[in-house]
Amino acid sequence: MSAAPDPSDWIDDGVIPPRRLPGEMEAALAYIADALGHVVYTRWTLAAIRRRHPSLADAKTAHPAVMRLLLDHPAAIEYWDRGRVRTVAGDDAPTPQVVLQRVLHTHRRRFRHASDAVVPVSTGEPEREPAAPPTLSRPLVAWLARAGRFAAVTSATNTLGVGDDAQAVALFLRDRASRSPHTLRAYRAELRRLVAWCDTRQLGPLSDLTRHDLLAYRQALRQPAQDAPADAHRKVSEATQSRALAVIASLFRYWTETGFLTANPAAGLVRGGRSRAGFVPQRMLPPALLAACDAWVAETSPGEDALVAARRRAIWTLYRYAGVRLVELVWSDDAHLPKLDVDPIGTHEQWTLHVLGKGRKPRAIPLPAVCVPVLRTYRQLRGLPPQPPPFEQAALIHGLKGGSLKGSGLYDEVKAIFVAAADRLAKTDHAGAARLRQASPHWLRHGYARALVVDHQVPLPAAQALLGHASVQTTAAYAKTDLSQLRTFVDATFAAPAGPGGPSRSGS
Structure with a gap:
């Protein structure tokens, strides 16, 4: 410039x-x-x-x-x-x-x-070029640069507007995995695994695979062939099998929904119910350790810049009381999310956090009153109005060098809080300090979910909406983390009636 x-x-x-x-x-x-x-x-x-x-x-x-x-x-x-x-x-x-x-x-x-800008000759109006998709390796692009018999390349229903698998894969990665580098890395790895398997069996391209081919791939993940090359396919854990099949199912579902494929050969490939039923979240912090982190965040360090401290409190408050995923606080230029809005009800203000969840699905999360003074102070120190006006497009969390704070910066801020609180507890609670050092921002999401489902018995559909879970089975899994609540339900249901005759017994 x-x-x-x-x-x-x-x-x-x-x-x-x-x-x-x-x-x-x-x-x-x-x-x-x-x-x-x-x-x-x-x-x-x-x-x-x-x-x-x-x-x-x-x-x-x-x-x-x-x-x-x-x-x-x-x-x-x-x-x-x-x-x-x-x-x-x-x-x-x-x-x-x-x-x-x-x-x-x-x-x-x-x-x-x-x-x-690209200026078409016919109209002279500028058009925005499509966003660059996540990069693929050259060998993978060369293998994918074909279209199989099920690709609707010239059909009007092909809303992707691309002519081969390489371009369709790139758009899939951009739309479904680009917001998280960890997700993007995992998706690429599973695509390479499938391509390697296809290559050894002279199958492909991906838009040419049948349901029979994908079922054979699922079986190969479970029981690798003895003659399969070591670098083409190795025995993998059950968790990796589930992830591999989930990525492939997501790819073919995306292609079918966007019209690139005429049909979905991966329908029913993943038995999601069984894998979700076995999900039991374990990584969360007990109330005492969360209180130790809250206390450290509330303090002001001598000489520390007020805006830096206010930003840290805002980040902690949103992860602590909104249950968002790490990347859901990363600013999206195209969606203008995440953002805050305020609905005045009488003398009170109801604050809501709007984020972009998995699958780019927007989600509205009501914020508790404890968040409001923290967010107001942070906004005022930034020079913004204390209450966010309609259509504001300022990044929710700013970067000290300009722009917005990215995922790695958000992670570092929360991790620094865990470490600082752990250092304070190290002499009096060695086990608690060690657990804090293991914690990550996602532990706060688990704790938020458990507070909804276990501590306050929020109805599962409501908790699912707040957490942005695709399946209510994932939300229900948090009830498994506390057997004492189930014991209370059983005791209340089968409580012995008072009386001289002692507990009554139901008929056989």
Whole structure:
């Protein structure tokens, strides 16, 4: 990007149809501020304050930092920098061109330079190129670059609009696995395993496989052939078998739903009920250890930046009380999630967290009141309104170097809390400290689920909706973690009646 970009050279792909930014700098900054839902660059003077607010007292309430600066300076500038609003004297602020350049770079998935857009000859309107799919290795792409007899390449129902398996696999990985590097790595590994098996049997491409072929693959996972090459197929554990079949079933289901395949040969390949029935979550923290983490998070370290501490508390609060997966707090430019909204009910405010779950399914999670002051403080220190306005598009958790905090950064923040709390407990509770050091953010999700299902006996369909589980059997598995509750139910059901005759006995 140039040092002084011409705003009209940039295209907003976040609206339909895409449109160019206004040519005037002030109008372009106002357009971007309206599109993103937060301050971008605003120059304040006393005259501008009087035009905007009915009194100076109202202005001081709305813009305290600006009013303090205007006591000693002719102008004050509010501008967006690295996920927060900064307020400085007019002479100390960067130029509007520099701020515009930084914001366009931060939101480069939405705002693109005209030279990067594809302009069809017929209309002259810019179109956004499709997002680059996750990369595949060259040998895998070469093997997949074919279309089998069941691929509806030229059919109008092929909504993927691709002509071979390589492109269809890439889009599958982008849509179903790209948000988590761990999921993406696992999906690629299982695709390579299936391709290696097909290659040794001279089968393929994948869109040519029949149901008989996939059932044979399932059998091969369970009982590898004696003459199979070691690098093509090895005996795998039951968990790996389940994962391998789940990935393949997901791929063929995706291809069928998008019209790339005429039929789904993997239907019924996975007996999901049995695998889910055996799921018993074990990795969660007892209340005492969670309380130790809460206490450490609530404290303020001497000399620590207030915004850094507030961000850590916000991250901990959302994982602790919303039960989200790690990647569900990672900002998505195309979906503009996760985000917060507030529904005022009388004198109370009901806060809701909206996230993008597995399969890119949006989910709304009501937040308890304990989250509200933490999130308000964090937003205020960022320079955002305490209460999120409608259509705000600022990243929920900002990165200290700009943009949003990614999955690895979120993981590190929560992990640091576990380690710090463990260090404090090391002398008095060695076992508890060791367990805290083993913990990961997903343990908080397990704890949230257990609190719903076991501690408060939330109906399973409601708990399933809050957790975003595809199957209610997964949600029900948390009831297995506490036998004492089942014992209470049994005792209450078959309680002995009071009386001199002692406990009654039912008929044989």
